[in-house]
Amino acid sequence: MAKIEKVSPLAPAKFPNIPEIDGVEFSTAAAGIKYQDRTDVMLAILDPGTEIAGVFTSSSTRSYAVIDCEKKIRLKDNSMGAAIIVNSGNANAFTGSRGEVSVDAITAAVSDRLQIPQSRVFSSSTGVIGEEMPHNKLIGALDQMIIDKDGKNIIGAAKAIMTTDTYPKGSVAKVQSDEGEILIAGIAKGSGMIAPDMATMLVYIFTDALIKKNVLQSYLSEINERTFNSISVDGDTSTSDTVLMAATGKSGIRVEKNHKGFLDALTCLMTDLAHQVVKDGEGASKFVEINILNAKTSSDAKTLAKSIANSPLVKTAIAGEDPNWGRIVMAIGKSGAEAERDKLKIYFGDILVAENGWVSSSYSEGIGASYMKNSEIKISVDIGLGKANTTFWTCDFTNDYVSINADYRS
Amino acid sequence: MAKIEKVSPLAPAKFPNIPEIDGVEFSTAAAGIKYQDRTDVMLAILDPGTEIAGVFTSSSTRSYAVIDCEKKIRLKDNSMGAAIIVNSGNANAFTGSRGEVSVDAITAAVSDRLQIPQSRVFSSSTGVIGEEMPHNKLIGALDQMIIDKDGKNIIGAAKAIMTTDTYPKGSVAKVQSDEGEILIAGIAKGSGMIAPDMATMLVYIFTDALIKKNVLQSYLSEINERTFNSISVDGDTSTSDTVLMAATGKSGIRVEKNHKGFLDALTCLMTDLAHQVVKDGEGASKFVEINILNAKTSSDAKTLAKSIANSPLVKTAIAGEDPNWGRIVMAIGKSGAEAERDKLKIYFGDILVAENGWVSSSYSEGIGASYMKNSEIKISVDIGLGKANTTFWTCDFTNDYVSINADYRS
Numbered sequence: 001m002a003k004i005e006k007v008s009p010l011a012p013a014k015f016p017n018i019p020e021i022d023g024v025e026f027s028t029a030a031a032g033i034k035y036q037d038r039t040d041v042m043l044a045i046l047d048p049g050t051e052i053a054g055v056f057t058s059s060s061t062r063s064y065a066v067i068d069c070e071k072k073i074r075l076k077d078n079s080m081g082a083a084i085i086v087n088s089g090n091a092n093a094f095t096g097s098r099g100e101v102s103v104d105a106i107t108a109a110v111s112d113r114l115q116i117p118q119s120r121v122f123s124s125s126t127g128v129i130g131e132e133m134p135h136n137k138l139i140g141a142l143d144q145m146i147i148d149k150d151g152k153n154i155i156g157a158a159k160a161i162m163t164t165d166t167y168p169k170g171s172v173a174k175v176q177s178d179e180g181e182i183l184i185a186g187i188a189k190g191s192g193m194i195a196p197d198m199a200t201m202l203v204y205i206f207t208d209a210l211i212k213k214n215v216l217q218s219y220l221s222e223i224n225e226r227t228f229n230s231i232s233v234d235g236d237t238s239t240s241d242t243v244l245m246a247a248t249g250k251s252g253i254r255v256e257k258n259h260k261g262f263l264d265a266l267t268c269l270m271t272d273l274a275h276q277v278v279k280d281g282e283g284a285s286k287f288v289e290i291n292i293l294n295a296k297t298s299s300d301a302k303t304l305a306k307s308i309a310n311s312p313l314v315k316t317a318i319a320g321e322d323p324n325w326g327r328i329v330m331a332i333g334k335s336g337a338e339a340e341r342d343k344l345k346i347y348f349g350d351i352l353v354a355e356n357g358w359v360s361s362s363y364s365e366g367i368g369a370s371y372m373k374n375s376e377i378k379i380s381v382d383i384g385l386g387k388a389n390t391t392f393w394t395c396d397f398t399n400d401y402v403s404i405n406a407d408y409r410s
Numbered sequence: 411m412a413k414i415e416k417v418s419p420l421a422p423a424k425f426p427n428i429p430e431i432d433g434v435e436f437s438t439a440a441a442g443i444k445y446q447d448r449t450d451v452m453l454a455i456l457d458p459g460t461e462i463a464g465v466f467t468s469s470s471t472r473s474y475a476v477i478d479c480e481k482k483i484r485l486k487d488n489s490m491g492a493a494i495i496v497n498s499g500n501a502n503a504f505t506g507s508r509g510e511v512s513v514d515a516i517t518a519a520v521s522d523r524l525q526i527p528q529s530r531v532f533s534s535s536t537g538v539i540g541e542e543m544p545h546n547k548l549i550g551a552l553d554q555m556i557i558d559k560d561g562k563n564i565i566g567a568a569k570a571i572m573t574t575d576t577y578p579k580g581s582v583a584k585v586q587s588d589e590g591e592i593l594i595a596g597i598a599k600g601s602g603m604i605a606p607d608m609a610t611m612l613v614y615i616f617t618d619a620l621i622k623k624n625v626l627q628s629y630l631s632e633i634n635e636r637t638f639n640s641i642s643v644d645g646d647t648s649t650s651d652t653v654l655m656a657a658t659g660k661s662g663i664r665v666e667k668n669h670k671g672f673l674d675a676l677t678c679l680m681t682d683l684a685h686q687v688v689k690d691g692e693g694a695s696k697f698v699e700i701n702i703l704n705a706k707t708s709s710d711a712k713t714l715a716k717s718i719a720n721s722p723l724v725k726t727a728i729a730g731e732d733p734n735w736g737r738i739v740m741a742i743g744k745s746g747a748e749a750e751r752d753k754l755k756i757y758f759g760d761i762l763v764a765e766n767g768w769v770s771s772s773y774s775e776g777i778g779a780s781y782m783k784n785s786e787i788k789i790s791v792d793i794g795l796g797k798a799n800t801t802f803w804t805c806d807f808t809n810d811y812v813s814i815n816a817d818y819r820s
Contacts, residue, residue: 061743061751094739094751096768129736130769239743312722312807313815320816326539329504333471333649341471341504358506359540397722398816402809405723406730 007166010279010287010375010395015158018172018185020151021206023047023248027149028160029141033134034089034127041138042160043145044204045114046082050248052122053217055224057241063093064100065123066240068107072119076213082120083110084204084244085138088163088189092125092133093239102133109139113146124202124242126163126189154206158187161202164404165191169276173265175209179253182209184265186245188273191233191280201277203228203243205269208251215257219266220245227270230302231393232309233281278393283400286318289378289393296386300337305392307335308379315397318377323368325353332381343384348377417576420689420697420785420805425568428582428595430561431616433457433658437559438570439551443544444499444537449570451548453555454614455524456492460658462532463627465634467651473503474510475533476650478517482529486623492530494614494654495520495548498573498599502535502543503649512543519549523556534612534652536573536599564616568597571612574814575601579686583675585619589663592619594675596655598683601643601690611687613638613653615679618661625667629676630655637680640712641803642719643691688803693810696728699788699803706796710747715802717745718789725807728787733778735763738789753794758787 024046028039046052054073056066085106092099103123111118125133150156158168169189175182190201205220220243228243255262279287290308295301308314311331317324325346332339342357348371352360371377434456438449456462464483466476495516502509513533521528535543560566568578579599585592600611615630630653638653665672689697700718705711718724721741727734735756742749752767758781762770781787 057743059740059743060745060747060749061739061754094736094764094768096752096766098768129739130764239740312811316812316815319812322816326501326504329471329539330469330649333467333469335470337470339470342506344471354504354540356506358504358508397812399809399812401722402726402729402807402812405726406732406808 008280008284010284011167012276015155015168015170016172018154018170019183021183021185021248022208022250023050024206024246025149025151026153026157027145028153028156029145031087031137031141033087033137039156039160040088041141041145042086042157043110044084044157044206044246045149046246047248047250048081049078050082050246051078051211051213051216052082052244052246053213053220054242054244055221057239059239061094061239063091063125063240064103065092065125066242068103069122069124069242069244072122075119078213080120081114081116082246083114083116084122084246085110086124086161086202087138088126088161090125090127090131090133091129091240093129095130095132098132102135105135106138109142113142122244124240126161126202126240129239154185154187161187161189163189163191164282165189165280167280169273169280171269171272171276173269175261175265177253177261180251182207182251182253182255182262184269186269186273188277190277191282201228201241203273205243205245207245207247208249209247209255209262210249210251210253211247211255215255216245216247218257219263223267223270227267227274230391231274231278232306233278233284233395275393278395281395282404283398284395285398286396287376287393288318288395289376289391291378291380292390293380293382294386295383295388296338298388298390301388301390302392303335303337304332304339304381304383305390307331308381309392309394312397315394318372319396319398321369321372323348323365323372325368328379328381329354338385339383340385345382345384347380348372418690418694420694421577422686425565425578425580426582428564428580429593431593431595431658432618432660433460434616434656435559435561436563436567437555438563438566439555441497441547441551443497443547449566450498451551451555452496452567452570453520454494454567454616454656455559456656457658457660458491459488460492460656461488461621461623461626462492462654462656463623463630464652464654465631467649469649471504471649473501473535473650474513475502475535476652478513479532479652479654482532485529488623490530491524491526492656493520493524493526494532494656496534496571496612497548498536498571500535500537500541500543501539501650503539505540505542508542512545515545516548519552523552532654534650536571536612536650539649564595564597571597571599573599573601574692575599575690577690579683579690581679581682581686583679585671585675587663587671590661592617592661592663592665592672594679596679596683598687600687601692611638611651613683615653615655617655617657618659619657619665619672620659620662621657621665625665626655626657628667629673633677633680637677637684640801641684641688642716643688643694643805685803688805691805692814693808694805695808696806697786697803698728698805699786699801701788701790702800703790703792704796705793705798706748708798708800711798711800712802713747714742714745714749714791714793715800717741718791719802719804722807725804728782729806729808731779731782733758733775733782735778738791739764742791748795749793750795755792755794757790758782
């Protein structure tokens with residue numbers, strides 16, 4: 001493996017201080033699924049009454065664990081406890097009928113040990129595609145994991161699900177109201193939307209809010225579109241991407257639709273985790289925000305943002321600190337979304353780079369080159385055809401990305 | 411500029427021996443538009459009676475030269491001579507209203523010097539985006555170019571239009587019939603579909619066939635879809651891509667619709683030129699053919715082929731000679747085209763790699779790793795849902811690509 005062992009230069013200073021969420025306990029184990037000398041399984045144990053919502057990869061070759069979660073997420077009964085079981089090191093994807101056997105064996109074993117219905121056990125796997133899952137190693141670790149469960153160990157959970165990640169990802173948000181405080185905490189892994197075979201994006205969010213399942217699902221789906229569905233590292237999409245959110249209700253504070261405090265806090269937390277995933281993008285040296293303003297439709301806005309964010313030419317230019325706005329024009333043009341050359345305004349940060357179909361008279365290459373030395377780069381494009389805006393986040397494309405991925409498995 | 415000066419390892423042994431095409435003469439000049447000490451303008455002078463067809467980039471930010479060609483290609487009169495004038499070093503794209511001024515000045519000057527209508531002068535420009543075109547340098551070279559015209563100098567024309575290309579690209583095909591022989595010759599430039607700012611793909615094809623304009627256009631459009639529209643280097647699309655074809659009629663041999671000999675010869679020539687463009691892909695070390703078999707629709711077949719061809723993860727794995735078929739599964743899954751995991755069959759060359767939703771029992775990593783050492787790699791995927799097939803060509807994605815593009819302009 002072409003290891004680039006160093007922690008991403010864009011990593012946050014430290015893992016946040018996350019208080020216990022009432023109704024959630026964590027446990028981890030080093031089951032030896034693939035990695036040696038590190039934890040590779042995490043279990044989240046959820047109290048009865050917990051509502052669970054989820055969003056999943058739309059890949060047509062998605063793993064059986066995802067298909068199984070999709071089925072279970074539709075069921076309504078929350079009277080029993082629930083659990084989330086996740087391993088790293090093996091994706092159990094494209095493993096034929098064996099994939100289903102492994103998911104069934106793992107979720108049945110957790111169900112049995114915790115005395116909860118199998119339909120309330122959600123599993124994810126992240127790692128190499130196409131290798132048989134050694135599920136008995138995971139199952140053999142369960143008894144000790146249940147003994148070790150601890151409401152404080154969310155950082156351990158964040159570490160156990162890492163693959164090529166260079167740092168564990170966590171975030172916490174609090175919602176203050178007259179009735180008291182709601183806590184929301186989340187962990188994520190991913191070093192690319194999918195970057196190498198093993199860089200599935202997995203996200204688990206926990207809250208003590210008292211919230212109905214369908215309301216929870218609508219918050220999650222809506223915010224997901226603006227956060228995890230608005231990032232990319234390389235434009236490749238995992239077979240296993242999963243975002244699960246569990247609400248234990250233990251705070252006793254009810255959250256209905258349109259609860260601004262909850263919406264804002266969850267948006268903030270999901271944005272933070274999404275940024276942490278991008279900042280751990282393989283080989284990333286720059287964090288890039290792309291704003292599309294005044295596109296004709298929301299769909300056009302996202303198409304334009306993605307076309308810029310996923311262009312190898314734009315991404316390599318940023319890696320080289322080259323203020324190459326011509327490549328942004330190219331990416332807009334190829335996107336298929338509506339755009340008119342002479343209505344475009346392109347900005348680096350607050351610097352107007354191009355307008356009226358040409359470079360701006362106030363712009364100079366020196367100003368642009370100086371801006372590009374920042375480690376966080378903001379590119380804004382005013383399309384001038386409508387009122388749809390969107391923001392998208394990505395990273396640059398460096399030699400390290402190629403080195404990491406050119407012989408990842410060897 | 412991060413120059414990678416060496417000629418592509420995938421380059422053909424030599425430029426082909428191309429006979430004169432009756433009715434076409436070439437000339438080149440070193441006008442100093444950007445490059446020093448090399449030719450950067452080519453002029454093709456076409457006899458009266460020449461029919462011209464073209465296909466162009468669909469970019470919404472396409473250059474004015476492209477828009478001008480699109481207009482002129484619709485006109486019907488072929489009674490006067492015609493000309494194609496091309497410069498390298500400056501794309502004259504995203505240059506506001508100045509772009510139009512330059513195209514008008516250049517085509518008017520050629521019209522004047524050759525005494526042909528301006529509507530019969532087609533221009534292209536390839537080079538940096540967003541810099542004003544110094545069109546007077548080009549115009550100043552025209553008189554000597556007309557003196558120097560020479561039916562044999564197609565190789566000079568191929569060289570003058572190069573930008574980051576590492577070799578000139580040419581091809582020739584002959585159609586034998588009872589009435590005699592038709593010649594078809596073509597030149598191309600491009601080092602990526604668009605690779606850097608300057609790697610517009612430009613293609614000029616000449617034949618002495620006697621063929622009506624609408625018939626010529628339908629041959630060109632149809633074959634273009636299977637050749638130049640079936641290649642990529644990085645998935646980025648130029649603001650200036652142009653394929654022009656001129657038929658002088660001087661052989662006196664009439665070509666109607668469904669002329670198998672002509673169709674085959676032109677397909678062969680356009681495929682050859684398309685492959686030469688891919689083989690000069692920036693940083694390329696492997697030439698990759700992707701075959702999609704039995705997709706549900708033709709559109710699905712192309713979507714699947716492109717998804718594999720443009721996946722950074724697939725391309726970096728090939729660069730690393732890693733038989734990483736899991737990434738092919740990923741690229742199929744993310745494409746949005748219909749696919750069913752358990753119906754897929756994936757092949758490297760003739761080696762069956764995966765079927766029934768898992769790795770094939772006859773496949774071993776050693777067999778795959780050995781195959782990946784070839785400089786030409788064939789990946790085939792049988793989708794098993796219909797009857798639509800397609801073939802697509804691309805190259806691998808190496809550190810050199812990043813190096814070339816990370817500071818191309820500096």
